[in-house]
Amino acid sequence: MEKRVVFHNKYLPYLLVAPQIAITVIFFFWPASQAIVQSVLREDAFGVSSHFVGLDNFIALFEDEYYLNSFKVTALFSTLVTVIGLSLSLLLAVTADRIIRAATLYKTFLIWPYAVAPAVAGALWGFVFLPGPGIVAYLLQQMGVDWNFHLNGAQAMFVVVVAATWKQISYNFLFFLAGLQSIPKSLIEAAAIDGAGPVRRFWTIVLPLLSPTLFFLIVVNVVYAFFETFGVIHSLTRGGPAKATEILVYKVWYDGFEAQDLGGSSAQSVILMAIVIGLTVIQFRYIERKVHY
């Protein structure tokens, strides 16, 4: 799509894009290229000089059991957040879509967790599950569960998944509801006249028509779980206990800042970049976005 009528000026357009391009180059492209350069260098013990080591940093990374563990943790975490988040929001959206008159009201009551910072979501749920005063922790202990998510890895994973999913439900709900409301009512009525019940209609008409939205949300949720949940992990578990909740983004930060391993952290950055690029390509190539309001 191009404009037919444009302005003519030799220098003005460059001046207009200059601020955006300057920030992009200084704070995006330059650091990203530095990460790539650093990932093939290793610093000596004193940090004075560095030399070229080829792919050694990457090889070391994939031989490091903690890094492989971090991959598994991230896979588990993002799968749980995506699957639980999407199933719950789809159920809610289908329910709200049925009783359309009250849908707007419920929408207002369900969208606000989107505005809560991941770190604050972590703090809120951390308190709910806190061994001692936490009310759900108390109930679990009454039921005979030995509850302490600061010590038990599986329990820690459970709490971070709850906090991360809670925050994302509003977003999923809004898009599912929009998707449902854009499905032509005549199709559903036709199916009903042919004798299809609500369940049959959902599986054969609603879900296939909703699949672009569903596919789009899967990508968005995976990206969210990979890259935007640092605050949840940092405020709740610090990647622990025993690295049970150490997702890739947490590890890249930890190795770079706390462990001061520049080469290793940069190699991790490069791998993460490859993951983002892959996800973005999927998002733009394969997804027909047909979300209408």
Add this chain to the structure above:
Amino acid sequence: MIERRPIADFVGHLILIVTVLIVAFPIYLAVIAASHDLAGISQVPMPLLPGSEFFTNMANALLEGPKIVGVGRGTSALLLMSNSLIMAISIAVGKIIISLLSAFAIVYFRFPLRTFFFWMIFITLMLPVEVRIIPTFKVVADLGLLDTYTGLVLPLIASATATFLFRQFFMTVPDELVEAARIDGAGPMRFFWDVLVPLSRTSIAAMFVIQFIYGWNQYLWPLLIAAAPEYQTIVLAIGRLMRAPDAYEEWPLIMAMAVLALLPPVVVVVLMQRWFVKGLVETEK
């Protein structure tokens, strides 16, 4: 709906009401915790009804802040919140201004590097802070911007999504307006300010809501850039307090601060719901 099923309707309302309550539950609990003193909150199980200390705790959080060693002793929530506010508003306004300008250049001018710049802006989508943590930190450090508002804001105001949103909108503005402006002798900047910006009001409002929340909720970036207590934000402070060794002595205060940290963005979303939904949907187009 097609069938009239009163029971299904009832079950539907029930599911939604229960979910709304579960979703709101952690906030309720935080408010309750913030309304008791330490002795009150330490009962097992903790009380589920509000106590009498809410305003004491809030005033304490706002004016003095928790006294936990190593987490910026005496940084009051008021200071932390004003830092968050400065950061959120500067990021939102900054993003809107530079994106309006670059979208204007890309849509309304033809120049040799136009496509190249467009792709450069597009690629930033694939480079979130999280994947270039250390080198970005180093750039900011080399520029002497650690512990400054500029360091907190400037690197975050490049925006592919805002540029695309405004580009999308500008494409729908009728060409006749440009022709009319030209006949009336208005230059490009005059057209930009007097025609384009006023027409973009709704898009700007939608963008503002989304970016305000984005800026207020930043966590990793201030964690890297703001070491000095004077520049920390309220969200960052919550994350640090959570795992402080003697946090248990301050739970009522920490929960009071958590409530303060989530209040501004939640209020913005609820009050500006229409623009929020518009912004959310349009940035994903």
